[in-house]
Amino acid sequence: MQESDFALFAASDESEELAAAAVPENSFDDTSTSGTDIPLNTILYGPPGTGKTYYTVIYAVAIIEDKELDTVRSEPYSEVIKRYNRYKENHQIAFTTFHQSYGYEEFIEGIKPDVLDDDSDGSSSEIRYKVSSGIFKSFCERARQATAASAVQVKDFGMNSLPNIWKVSLEGTGDNPTRTECLKNGHIRIGWDEYKEKITDQTDFSAYGGKNPLNAFINRMQIGDVVLSCYSASTIDAIGVITGDYEWHNEYKQYKRLRKVNWIVKNIQENILESNGGVSMTLSTVYRMSNITLADVYRMIEKYSPKAVHSGGTSHASPDETRYVFIIDEINRGNISKIFGELITLIEPSKREGQPEGILALLPYSQKPFGVPKNVYLIGTMNTADRSVTALDTALRRRFSFREMLPDPKLLSGISVEGMSIQEMLATMNQRIAVLYDREHTIGHSYFIPLKDDPSMDTLGRIFEDKVFPLLQEYFFDDYQKIRLILGDNRKPDSAKQFIQAEPVNYTALFGNAEIGAEEDCLYRINSAAFYDPEAYLSICLSQGQSEDEP
Template sequence: MAFKLRERVFELLKEVPGKEWAPQDLAKELANRYPDECQAKLDRSAALETQDELVQQLAREIFGSRRRWEAGYATLRSAGKNPVRLRWQNGSAGMPVAEDVEQTKIALNQILFGPPGTGKTYQIVEAALEVLDPTFLANQVRESGTDAELRGKLKKRFDELEAEGRICFTTFHQSFSYEDFVEGLRAVVDDSGQVQYNVEPGVFKRLCDQARTSGAVLGVGVRSNPRIWKISINGTFGSTELGYCLAHGEARIGWGRTGDLRQEERNEYYKERGSNDQNTLNAFSREIAPGDILVCIHSAEDISAVGVVSGEYRFEATVPSPLRSDYQHVLPVTWLYKDLHLPIAPLNGERSFTQKTVYPLDRFTWGDLLSYLDSKGAKPVKPMGTAEQPRLPYVLLIDEINRGNVARIFGELITLIEPSKREGAPEALSVQLPYSKKPFSVPDNVYMIGTMNTADRSLAAMDIALRRRFSFVEMPPRAELLEGLEVEGVSIELLLTTLNRRVEALLDRDHCLGHAYFMPLWGDTRIERLAMIFRQQILPLLQEYFFEDWQRIHWVLNDHRKNDAEDRFLQECPADIDELFGEGVSVGRRTSQWIINDEAFDRIEAYLGVIDHKAAAESHAAVHEVLYEDWLVRKLVSGSIEVKINGAPVGSTMRALRDIAARLAVPLHYAGGGKLNTRALGQRIIQEIEARR
């Protein structure tokens, strides 16, 4: 029993005219009124287990149809199906349109699943915006005049967010690994020609690092992807200079006799310094930029403080008492963490600090450092940011998530992506990554949205650990989106519905055909476009589904019930085994061959016959026919061309037309060079024969 969502919505709207419905409320009412149909839908779905999940799915389907219902409002009203306009109270399936659209109801991990061609990848644009900018999404849905206008605005905003680094897109495949997703070793050649193996973060870790440092920490002046520098202020912890700097928001180093390092000329004192000292002075005065991070040491093994550089380098001619007189090189610093006593080795590849006063720390990122401090319970001097500066959400989009080896790709992180195990949650967990040996946790502002093709692997065959940690949103074929679309009298909605009923009967609902294959017909309703879709997409997909079991494909296309062989997409030809292999050779049960009838793709009767073979037979009446020698060329009511010779149908209409064209000197190509199809060539031949009479 199919749930006829569109019909049921119209029935309800007519009963309660003028009521302002939210998709969620409408879905609840439908579930109460039609329990048998809802239960049947629940039984058919592998992802829906409870009544609440079914209501959520119905709400999504109702909201997803909003553009088509609004566009067809005038027609529906004149037909009496929908006497009042459907008022969209919600900006999404469960969220009100308001200036402060909330994100609390959006799952952190979700997968859009369904057969090929149901718009899963297309839908991720809206899914990402529902997380990142729900107010913009809701406003555009209400204000955009057409689907094309809406899509253009949403895609533009999506691209902007991707350019900001808040959206990351990847595709899983058989070779995708943990090293690509989390972190791995990469071989690089240094300046001396030696090969080194560096630990490089993968796509997921990079996004997590960026998400962890967003929002609140930006309010204290940390720049995007800051460099991290080690600094020792007059040795290790306890010096007068270090205490003064921490108290007064500064970082200082000695060698004051060099003078102001902003000057291009260097004095003799500077030139007498060793290379390490010169590198330190240049880094402090020229390379460290506002927004970079300083890690001040407690000892050779421990961190004492962490701060962000808040201004430009300066040189002080007079040093405040009681500091050493040569500590004249100054950087303004906002010290974020003080009084630390934490080992640097877990972050720095198990290495201690060296004696050099200032140098970059390249083995870890700002995100790594924040995660490490959080895991050790370190508290900032004051909260970084305010309640008005929450961490911005980030989205990882994973296309074809079921094509990768999930256990191999996620590794130990499969546990950390659970909402209850995210950073900041009461039961938060962190792990030590295998290559970098750094602690890692997943921030609570990282959303994961995947797409899953059920024809590649069914939901039931998915990794149980993955299924338990993701919310699944079913995206079935939606033939109703093709309502009113016709190609020369063939209802595309009915064509898709009929094909899917047969596929589901022979296989299952995971292997249906998606509506997206036929959506281009809205802009081009010529039979040539439909033929291209069937020839290049539908038939190859059926071949894949049925492992080239041509007999069952023959059944799906209803070819076995079509009276006219020219209307059959697939034709069965008996094989002469004795001629092929000689007498006495047994080749088993398969004694026939299947051929694809190219001419059927250009005949509208072939598509009518998929829906109803009787309707195809009725369409064979001729509206025009001409006789040339022994050939009778007929133009049918559908526009198709048929050729008979001595009263019997020819084996190939196109071959017969080419023979006639050769005799009449009718060209076989358009002026632009393209080949004429059966219809176009037949029409030209009819015109030429009549012109010669």
């Protein structure tokens, strides 16, 4: 087995110099006619320490910027990560990690408790259960909104990129003087004037209540958020966007707390019961509407004022330019069937929204149709030491393109410690592991990257003692005879230089003639001092070791 067998695809978690590793051809091609060569659904797989998570940054940037992977990989990693963080702040990239407890409710949607505070001091609350979107469903809704808005050149009306949607009661339900004045003059007003202008942590709410709605109105509500004016328990009469910070207006006899609003549509009667998941609005003066989406808001605006939606204004980017990347780290650690549910069909490229064969599935909790937009890319990573690709859910394997990332000792070229080549050392260990176990349980090059900055015996010793040796123990289930072979201990006549010292067992002296059924002829002891002894490493490398066989 040659060193090149371990250099198909690799990258480091710590050094941008490793971004020059080679990438194999796609296992299948589901890319669009765009500039990027990355399929819609991709899994990067390989042993620990081969740079899978590191490389998701390069993949994500290449997708969003519609570039080929080689183009972005050739750039300095420090520049790529800056752009990655900017896209992430813009909510075009989301990252999650699967684990054994991860489920459909966290990923798609589920029923969760919702604490609705009344207008009191916050000590009394109503608990009800609502359907909440999971992380991936919310991400898809965001991508869909960008696509829908750009497809029809929708105005953004001064909304921020991810506006919260608030319910506000203007004095009460039905027609009243405060409602009329607010809709006329472009603002919203609420009360609790007894507390005066300033609300602090020391404010005592026990007399008049209002702690939670005041906190929402003054602190949580942001410029660019959407506000719905509540007319009744099921209807709204206006939709607007917050344009100003909290103000106190003493000229009013009551309801002196004010936020400026750009009313997009007003004097309407829109029943939002269905959009709100069948839940009526509560008496609380101000709270966030978690079930209403931005797409619902645009639909309502378009219903009452089509020209306001489609004429002029600042429009979003076109669908082809707005791409979203959802990264799932350790995808094989989760129960795929449990987490994905009906999504396993919806993520298929030909079944995406907007495709000729695109489909929508009726979600079990919300009873709303759902599909995956075609501008959402999925990138997963999986550690083959935890679980082989062949053990993955068959339906998942059919829908993803797999790219293997194996250790690449060449990326450690030029690194030496006490005259020992780290490149040769890693290549030799991995060849031995591949023979004694398989190549999916080899050792990644990124474990040795700290030696680039500090090629000392102390650093090498800590890498072996804290990282490499525990990994070998896990791989071989504490089969110390095989670990000795990996580390070349069988070629060292001096036991003081052995990482694992083998001491013969005299069973007769210990147990007499008793039959104990022991299979081991030796007891094994870990020699911690050897990790920091240069001579202990010589037998790891084939060209530097001795030829003695283990007795």
